[in-house]
Amino acid sequence: MEAGRSKLIVVGCGGVGLALLEQIALLEKQDKHSVAVVAVIDSKHALCSGIPEGRQLTADTLYEIISCKRQGKDLGSVKRVDRGEFNFHENGAEMLKTLVNSCEEFRHSRLIFADCTASDSTAAVLLEAVQNGAGIALANKKPITGPYDVYTALTQQGKSFRAESTCGAGMPLIATVTRLVRSGDKISKMAGALSGTLGYVMSGLEDGKAFSQVVREAKAAGYTEPDPRDDLSGTDVARKALILARLQGWRLELADVTVESLFPTEMGPDSMPLNNFMNEGLLALDAPIAKRVEEAAASDGALRYAATVQDGKCTVGLVVVPKQSALGQLRGTDNLLEVCSGCYNPNPLVLQGRGAGTETTASGILADILELDDCLPPVPEPEPEPACDNCFYGFVL
Ligand SMILES: NC(=O)c1ccc[n+]([C@@H]2O[C@H](COP(=O)([O-])OP(=O)(O)OC[C@H]3O[C@@H](n4cnc5c(N)ncnc54)[C@H](OP(=O)(O)O)[C@@H]3O)[C@@H](O)[C@H]2O)c1
Known part of the structure; x- marks a missing residue:
């Protein structure tokens, strides 16, 4: 392994974590060496190669994982392949703690933790890692949507956090x-469709489908979580809205975000089994949601499930937007964010594209990891051997 390459610890190897490992392994196979994966941890176990000596999990070992x-x-069932060497650890959480504790000792080993859980x-352990000089890259929203103090502590080391x-x-x-915030451009409003699942549902409603039908279709197509109420509750969108608000320095907590759930509390997972919700609960929601769609159409608008970040407040829920606006034109599972600012006025800056999927998410976190690799302090050159009495600038006299 090249000296100086950052060492990556992948925490979480489900959809996103495995797609990340696959992208790194592919780069290795193409001789485009990025970072060196030295540990992979899931909810139970860990595989770890050498820190700080610099061994890495080879591309073949990553494919095996x-x-x-x-x-x-x-x-535990991962086999050693070619020259792959690693140790299996029964307790992943303990191993993660050990690796975090090793950061300070091996500060110059340039450790990066990728949270794909x-x-x-993970927030507490990541905080310790960043304070010990490691880099942190997150796909997981939870560490930065918990208490504001944890958010600031994690993010204040801007150069080691993505x-x-x-x-x-x-x-x-x-x-x-x-970039807008740092350059002093004053953002007056952000409005976005930040859930592919809810985007799919809104497009179906616009096409005249019943809410129950379109939610069932979305579940069958694999666009929803196993329990679609995890999407329909709006909590995931609320976390994204909070992240956007906090980027502007707003001291808000998740509880400060006003969230409109698309089902009432009595149909929530604590009160109604999933089967009942899918078969009966959804049908009861058809009429009230169809009424909202009709009202939007009557005012020549489009109904969207959007996050709005404006005037110090975050709201998440159904809104009627002008049909000709970027949000009004949005169809299907794409995400879209409109940003109105001093510079982007009266027309907003609009960003649109795929906002979910394990490969897209993994390529986003890999780009973050590579940026951290550029930012972390270089590994110091080894101290030169002290010159002996018979040496003069390295020449033996
Ligand atoms: N999927 C997407 O399109 C997408 C898009 C944007 C963001 N994200 C975010 O990316 C993250 C990962 O998503 P995913 O779809 O990959 O989830 P997933 O398939 O459920 O995988 C989660 C992984 O985390 C591991 N894990 C859980 N708790 C852990 C802990 N305390 N320590 C170490 N590992 C732990 C699980 O271990 P086991 O394997 O042992 O269960 C599993 O490997 C989530 O936060 C999600 O919101 C996902």
């Missing part, structure tokens, strides 16, 4: 908003 996990096997338990994939997957929403 991908194959095992995609077959539903655990990390959906867990809220989270582009937490909002809009691989689309550069965070980078764009950060």
Whole structure:
């Protein structure tokens, strides 16, 4: 392994984590060496090669990990291939803690942690890692949508923190908003469709389909979470809205975001089993949602499930937007963000593209990791051997 390459610890190897490993392995195979993966951790176990000596999990080992996990096997079944060397650890959480503790000792090893979990338990350990001089790249929104103090502590080391994939997957929403804020352009409003699932549902409603029909179609097509209420509740969009608000320095908490859920509390997962919701609950929602669609059409507008970040407030829910606006024209699962600012006025800056999918998200986090690799302090050159009495600038006299 080349000296000086950053060492990557991938935390979480589900859809996004495995797509990330696949993209890194492909680069290795093409001799376009990026970072060196030295550990892979899931909710139970860990595989780890050498830190700080610089061994890495080879591309063949990464493919072996991908194959095992995609077959539903655990990390313990990964076989050693070619020169791949690693240690298997029964307790992934413990191994993660050990690696984080090693950051300070091996500060010059340039460690980067990529959080590809959906867990809220990683924030504390990531905070320690960033304070110990490691780089952090997130696909997981939870560490930066918890308490504001944790958010600031994680992000204040701007050079060692990236989270582009937490909002809009691989689309550069965070980078764009950060550039505007840093350059002093005053953002007056951001409005966006930040859920591919809800975008699909809104397009179906616009085409005259019943809410129950379009939600069932979305579930069958794999666009929703296993329980579609995880999407329909709006909580995931609320986290994205909060991230956009915090980029502007707004001291808001998740509880401050006003969220309109597309189902009432009595149809929530704590009160109604999934089957009942799919078969009966959804049908009861058809009429009230069809009424909202009709009202929007009557005012020559389009009904969208949008996040609005304006005047110090975040709201998430159904809104009627002008049909000719970028949001009004949006169809299908794409994400879209309109940013109105001093410079982008009266026409907003509009970013649109695929806002979900494991490959897009993984390529976003890989781009973050490569940026961190550029930013982390270089590995110091080894101290030169002290000259002996008989040497003069390296020449033996
Ligand atoms: N999928 C997308 O299109 C997309 C788009 C944008 C952002 N994201 C975000 O990316 C993250 C990952 O999404 P995903 O679809 O890959 O999820 P996923 O398939 O559910 O994978 C989650 C992975 O995290 C592991 N994990 C859970 N808790 C852990 C812990 N405490 N320590 C270490 N590993 C842990 C799981 O381990 P096991 O394998 O042992 O279960 C699993 O490997 C989520 O936060 C999601 O919101 C996803």
